[in-house]
Amino acid sequence: MIEVEGLTKRYAGHAAIDNLSFTVARGQIVGLLGPNGAGKSTTMRILSGFMPATSGTARIAGFDVFHQSREVRQRIGYMPENNPMYTDMRVREYLRYRARLKGLGWSRSRARVAVVMEQCGLADVGRKIIGQLSMGYRQRVGLADALVTEPELIILDEPTLGLDPNQIRAVRQLIKSLGGQHTVLISTHILPEVEMTCDHVLILHEGRILASDAPEKLQDRLNARGRVTAEIEAPEADLRNLWREHPLVEQIEISAASGTYLRCTLTPIPGEDIRIAIFEAAQQRGWKLRELSRTRPTLEDVFVNLTRPVDEEDF
Amino acid sequence: MRTFLILTRREYATYFASLTGYVIVSAVLFLLGFSFTDILDRLNHQDPIDLPVTEVFYQTWYFWYVLLLAAPLITMRSFALEKATGTFETLMTTPVSDLQVVLAKFTSALLFFFTAWLPLLGCILVVRHYSSDQSAFGGGIIASTYLGILLVGALYMSMGIFASALTRSQIIAAMVSFALGMAIFLFSARYVYGIEQAPWVTHWLGNVSMVDHMKEFVRGTVDTRYVMFYLSGTVFFLFLTLKAVESRRWK
Incomplete structure (x- = not known):
């Protein structure tokens, strides 16, 4: 559905995206993950035909985004960052206008607007002025706008920005339900978001792709390096000795936890899961173990991992 | 064409969805009403004149104030x-x-400008109702007056749209458009006041003098040279606007 090859965009000497290449298959939900300024929005703007790339090509459904911009724009639903809208229009009026502008006929636009308003939970705010809606509702209007023509490709730039946790969950649910019939490209800087919604993740950093994989695989690779936290009731010296001599443990950190327990944060050598070893060690010695958990890697860890110099590379 | 109509309809409706539109209409109405009472006052206290009433209207500078002030305000947001x-x-x-976007924004601005001038018809009809000589208000004269307003308006709207396409700040757009509009207007002022200058300059200024063009229109004369002047000027600025909008693809 999307074929990007050697895409580069330069602004006054500095490259916002640098030689980007990736493909997205029809029906996939793909997440562009990266910190602010990684080039996510730039990539999306080029794909939506809003601005040209400095070099490289991008094709959507076989059409070049620059030379066949109109064909491309007929096939996409795009929600830019911060979801700009005409705030002086009413919700239903706006959606009908957008549907007509995107080429739907009069009666078809009415039917589709009714469907997407239902789909996005906008049924009872149809007559409200967009400028008076809450952030969550506005975001839904933006989503409804992107969906209204049933486009082959839906591009959403930060669709959950500024929403509360319940709204985020609802939006994710909606995006997930789009997979299969639609191809979806979303951008975010929140790691759990892509884990929950996407089939495939592209990690962008300073305009380059650092990793491209299914979220579970990416997770596995990161978990290989995951720290384990255990709260154990035992003499501190014994614990220290045990971990220091343990062949699988690379780094230790022990601090007091509530009560008589000690909190051990252990970094295993790469590729090893030491949770079983901890449990067995505690069992053999008759120590009480009340917590054993593996820290989920945060986006920060992902970037630390991926942007580290090569000699420290561990996967 | 269909897309153009959808865009134009929304753009036109926007003027009435916000306060800006009503403020502009009220300001135009105020100036119109003010000049109207002013003219009536003068007519009632002076010796009879043999000019068409529409021309009397344009011998005051009110029309030009309205044009110069309203055009940047109407187009600055586009x-x-x-x-x-x-x-x-x-x-x-x-x-x-x-092109569809540029034309739609221009058309809706011009339509709005024209809408703001419609109350003038009411003024003319009031005078006509109370005057003894109905011939001074022939349909032809009124039509050519409105044609003049439309043509001058088209030029000013295209300049304003162009200024607005250059920037993301409405204030800057309004100032650029005001400067452009004022510059062309001052050419006519220079001609009208007969400032001494080289003959070719006078000749040139005479051709672009909007005040003189308008004088012809309100007399009921439609000179194709003037029509072409406004049409070509409008097309020129719309072309520049289109290039400004396209420029985002040049980088």
Whole structure:
């Protein structure tokens, strides 16, 4: 559905995206993950035909985004960052206008607007002025706008920005339900978001792709390096000795936890899961173990991992 | 064409969805009413004159004040606001062409400008109702007066739209458009006041003098040279606007 090859965009000497290449298959939900300024929005703007790339090509459904911009724009639903809208229009009026502008006929636009308003939970705010809606509702209007023509490709730039946790969950649910019939490209800087919604993740950093994989695989690779936290009731010296001599443990950190327990944060050598070893060690010695958990890697860890110099590379 | 109509309809409706539109209409109405009472006052206290009443109207400078002030205000938001709020991106990523957008914004601005001038008809009808000589208000004269307003308006709207397409700040758009409008207007002022200068300059200024053009229109004379002057000027500025909108693809 999307074929990007050697895409580069330069602004006054500095490259916002640098030689980007990736493909997205029809029906996939793909997440562009990266910190602010990684080039996510730039990539999306080029794909939506809003601005040209400095070099490289991008094709959507076989059409070049620059030379066949109109064909491309007929096939996409795009929600830019911060979801700009005409705030002086009413919700239903706006959606009908957008549907007509995107080429739907009069009666078809009415039917589709009714469907997407239902789909996005906008049924009872149809007559409200967009400028008076809450952030969550506005975001839904933006989503409804992107969906209204049933486009082959839906591009959403930060669709959950500024929403509360319940709204985020609802939006994710909606995006997930789009997979299969639609191809979806979303951008975010929140790691759990892509884990929950996407089939495939592209990690962008300073305009380059650092990793491209299914979220579970990416997770596995990161978990290989995951720290384990255990709260154990035992003499501190014994614990220290045990971990220091343990062949699988690379780094230790022990601090007091509530009560008589000690909190051990252990970094295993790469590729090893030491949770079983901890449990067995505690069992053999008759120590009480009340917590054993593996820290989920945060986006920060992902970037630390991926942007580290090569000699420290561990996967 | 269908897309153009959809865009124009929304653009035109926007003027009435916000306070700006009503403020402009009220300001134009105020100046119109003011000049109207002023003219009536003069007519009632002076010796009879043998000019058409529409021309009397344009011997005051009110018309030009309205034009110079209203044009930048009407057009300043057209592109600048969309760029500032980001809706320019949502607009340009739908399957519309740059030309359709430029023409729709221009057409709706011109329509709005024309709408603001409609109350003038009421003024003319009031005078006509109470005057003894109905012939001074022939349909032809009124039609050519409105044609003049439309043509001058088209030129000023195209300049304003162009200024708005250059920037994301409405204030800058209004100032650029005001400067352009004022510059052309001052050419006519220079001609009208008969300042001493080289003959070719006088000749040239005479050709672009809007005050003189308008004098012909309100007399009921439609000179194709003047019509062409405004049409070509409008097309020129619309062309520049189109290039300004396209320029985002040049980088």
